[in-house]
Amino acid sequence: MPTHPLLKPALRRGWRDLETVQFGVAEAHAVVLGPVGSATAAFLTLLDGTRGRELLRHEARRIGLPEGRADAFIERLAAAGLLDTSTGGGPGSEELRRRGPAMERLRSDHATLSVIERRPGGALRRLAARRACRVQVRGAGRTGAMIAALLAGAGVGRVDVLDGGRVEPWEVAPGGHPPEAVGERRADSARRVARRAAPGRPPRPRRRAASEAAEPAAEELGPEPPLALVIGAPRDGLAVHAPDPAAWADLVMAGVPHLYAGVVEGTAVVGPLVLPGLTACAGCAERGRAVRDPAWPRLLAQWRSGTPRQVPPCDLALAATVAGLATAHALALLDGAVPASAGTRWEASLPYLEWRSRASRPHPDCPCGAAPAHTGTAHPSEDSPAHDTMTA
Known part of the structure; x- marks a missing residue:
């Protein structure tokens, strides 16, 4: 139970009638509380995070609430997911509080997490957990560079970027490669973009010779955390629409979750998110497609x-849409949820941009091991839309 209870500021309050108060506007997270008497309504105004429990008990007696009612009401609010706390949360949360400017940059993200996290102090714990995560982005074209920047800006502590070649003029994008990066190495430019987007600077690495690795030494930044997620954002849209199983086999073997995201011709693609051993991998998708369409292997070759x-065709607005949605799904996974892209590819095509989902089934002949874990629940084929609209 929070020691300094705080009604979540992110949830707007409104009175439905004289005894019923609604917290939150959107139906997904709104809570209706009642009956609320005049003394209880006055007590609500005291829950601003500045008072401890003993002072709140004293104030409750002063405004006429019966003995014990304050604690019971606080417990009721906490159970409904309406309370946060201005203290506590563990060492990671305390460190974030001390990082004033960095925390200010993350205030809006913290407010969003407070809406979906029911436990008091849970939003700050999630932000602290993000800061301890390491995510790799494979591909630093228009979409990949924006994804790296968005991840870093949302508080992910370490964002690695892998790609070859140099930035081309058509890969410049707001939030991604800047115009002055044309001609630079793609991975270097994308890393720089991510560092600039990050709230707060990472620890400064020691000086090294040009022949040494560009990343900070592990002993200076502490032990290298394992990869929490890899996002595949190759510049070739075909590699997102039909990923080559061999290119991702290392992640399947290592059990590392990975999410595909990109633009193929005029279609935005986000997913599937592969949870090794649980959801279909690239090998499952390729085998299943070959069964449904005998000409597919010949076309793919x-x-x-x-x-x-x-x-490559990569519409700017479509690339930004993919980057935003892919990052949101990635953050949902890092925050402990299983987003709608797990085992499912989301697509939207120009000019109408109607989102469709295509399920990817584990294939019994694929060595990834997902098929035995598959429950057998009926899913539409990967070629058939599962829904007409995107669900949040």
């Missing part, structure tokens, strides 16, 4: 072996 397009 031609597309993968053909001359790469010099300028």
